[in-house]
Amino acid sequence: xxxxxxxxxxxxxxxxxxxxxxxxxxxxxxxxxxxxxxxxxxxxxxxxxxxxxxxxxxxxxxxxxxxxxxxxxxxxxxxxxxxxxxxxxxxxxxxxxxxxxxxxxxxxxxxxxxxxxxxxxxxxxxxxxxxxxxxxxxxxxxxxxxxxxxxxxxxxxxxxxxxxxxxxxxxxxxxxxxxxxxxxxxxxxxxxxxxxxxxxxxxxxxxxxxxxxxxxxxxxxxxxxxxxxxxxxxxxxxxxxxxxxxxxxxxxxxxxxxxxxxxxxxxxxxxxxxxxxxxxxxxxxxxxxxxxxxxxxxxxxxxxxxxxxxxxxxxxxxxxxxxxxxxxxxxxxxxxxxxxxxxxxxxxxxxxxxxxxxxxxxxxxxxxxxxxxxxxx
Amino acid sequence: xxxxxxxxxxxxxxxxxxxxxxxxxxxxxxxxxxxxxxxxxxxxxxxxxxxxxxxxxxxxxxxxxxxxxxxxxxxxxxxxxxxxxxxxxxxxxxxxxxxx
Numbered sequence: 001x002x003x004x005x006x007x008x009x010x011x012x013x014x015x016x017x018x019x020x021x022x023x024x025x026x027x028x029x030x031x032x033x034x035x036x037x038x039x040x041x042x043x044x045x046x047x048x049x050x051x052x053x054x055x056x057x058x059x060x061x062x063x064x065x066x067x068x069x070x071x072x073x074x075x076x077x078x079x080x081x082x083x084x085x086x087x088x089x090x091x092x093x094x095x096x097x098x099x100x101x102x103x104x105x106x107x108x109x110x111x112x113x114x115x116x117x118x119x120x121x122x123x124x125x126x127x128x129x130x131x132x133x134x135x136x137x138x139x140x141x142x143x144x145x146x147x148x149x150x151x152x153x154x155x156x157x158x159x160x161x162x163x164x165x166x167x168x169x170x171x172x173x174x175x176x177x178x179x180x181x182x183x184x185x186x187x188x189x190x191x192x193x194x195x196x197x198x199x200x201x202x203x204x205x206x207x208x209x210x211x212x213x214x215x216x217x218x219x220x221x222x223x224x225x226x227x228x229x230x231x232x233x234x235x236x237x238x239x240x241x242x243x244x245x246x247x248x249x250x251x252x253x254x255x256x257x258x259x260x261x262x263x264x265x266x267x268x269x270x271x272x273x274x275x276x277x278x279x280x281x282x283x284x285x286x287x288x289x290x291x292x293x294x295x296x297x298x299x300x301x302x303x304x305x306x307x308x309x310x311x312x313x314x315x316x317x318x319x320x321x322x323x324x325x326x327x328x329x330x331x332x333x334x335x336x337x338x339x340x341x342x343x344x345x346x347x348x349x350x351x352x353x354x355x356x357x358x359x360x361x362x363x364x365x366x367x368x369x370x371x372x373x374x375x376x377x
Numbered sequence: 378x379x380x381x382x383x384x385x386x387x388x389x390x391x392x393x394x395x396x397x398x399x400x401x402x403x404x405x406x407x408x409x410x411x412x413x414x415x416x417x418x419x420x421x422x423x424x425x426x427x428x429x430x431x432x433x434x435x436x437x438x439x440x441x442x443x444x445x446x447x448x449x450x451x452x453x454x455x456x457x458x459x460x461x462x463x464x465x466x467x468x469x470x471x472x473x474x475x476x477x
Contacts, residue, residue: 057418057430060422065444074444109434110435112434166417169431230470231430295386299389302397309404331433
């Protein structure tokens with residue numbers, strides 16, 4: 001046993017010395033490899049944590065939302081619809097929601113204005129998200145004015161500011177009373193933005209949604225599971241930028257593999273020839289090449305994964321932030337909870353380490369089985 | 378005393394493996410500690426009847442991703458091009474994309 005370990009260590013010593021002889025080439029290879037693992041791991045950690053967080057948080061979203069559409073676009077919905085929908089078996093309650101957007105020309109920001117179901121602010125006052133508070137430098141008790149649908153400004157006193165810990169759901173929210181919202185938006189008394197339904201049994205979602213569609217053919221029911229699935233499909237591999245990143249990473253791996261699979265350099269072949277001439281077995285050379293691939297890929301994997309974790313969970317994915325912010329001036333500054341598991345890390349390992357190690361072995365086996373005399377000539 | 382190269386390599390690898398293990402444990406501890414935070418967040422979602430995460434505020438169809446329709450991203454003309462970066466980051470909601 002000790003003899004076997006000692007043999008492996010000697011081969012490893014030799015491999016490390018050989019790698020250090022070509023410092024520049026192997027250093028560049030290790031850096032690029034680490035960068036690839038870092039990009040892949042960052043995307044994997046970020047998207048998984050965000051999806052997991054969305055699934056947890058949106059587990060309390062309304063069971064069914066009913067919208068009304070006209071020529072493919074959504075319209076306000078008559079409040080009277082709620083009376084008929086409430087009579088459907090399994091529906092506990094129907095609540096007309098009032099919400100919409102407000103574009104602030106001064107700050108180039110979009111706000112979501114909403115009338116809360118419970119504890120609405122008194123007329124003339126509003127609750128705002130911490131993103132708005134940060135962007136406008138507004139505090140509790142300050143007065144903010146927005147131009148309504150008729151162009152006339154309305155002033156509101158800030159009653160409350162949401163905690164920054166809930167930024168991921170409340171950053172751009174402005175809560176106001178129903179009276180103020182109808183006056184501000186011009187939505188008539190008998191209309192609302194959509195309807196939120198409470199349903200007794202989750203297994204009845206689809207049946208109730210179908211009944212609503214039959215009752216009002218221009219309605220569009222969206223059930224909670226669909227809301228959750230939306231965020232599960234977020235940043236899917238087919239979405240624009242993701243496919244560009246994945247394609248670039250895949251291409252880089254193909255170049256790596258191609259470089260290895262097309263054979264070894266004349267210098268490396270000569271080295272193998274000399275080793276065979278001085279008595280190394282084919283298996284020893286294969287072992288050396290195995291260690292060479294493993295040392296580079298394992299180091300790149302460990303470094304890349306650790307850096308990715310620090311990037312996503314300690315710096316709030318600072319490198320992705322400009323992409324996510326886009327043109328928006330109002331954005332949440334949230335720190336994701338690190339929902340990662342062993343399975344993710346294992347998948348990353350098999351996707352990055354195994355292919356490289358395998359591609360290192362094949363050309364080495366070809367070179368190692370050639371006659372040393374031929375290789376050296 | 379001079380160390381063998383293999384000893385230095387194995388030592389470095391062991392430090393990296395331990396660091397990664399430490400980060401996994403850190404993740405586990407953070408997830409456990411964030412349970413009350415998630416309880417508060419879900420309470421806000423329930424109370425305000427929210428449907429979406431506030432990830433992108435630049436376009437209405439990516440702000441409320443699950444509530445959007447197929448025509449909004451095209452704005453007012455069928456040939457108008459996507460001009461919000463977030464539109465290139467996210468896919469359409471599955472309930473809109475699936476075939477009937």
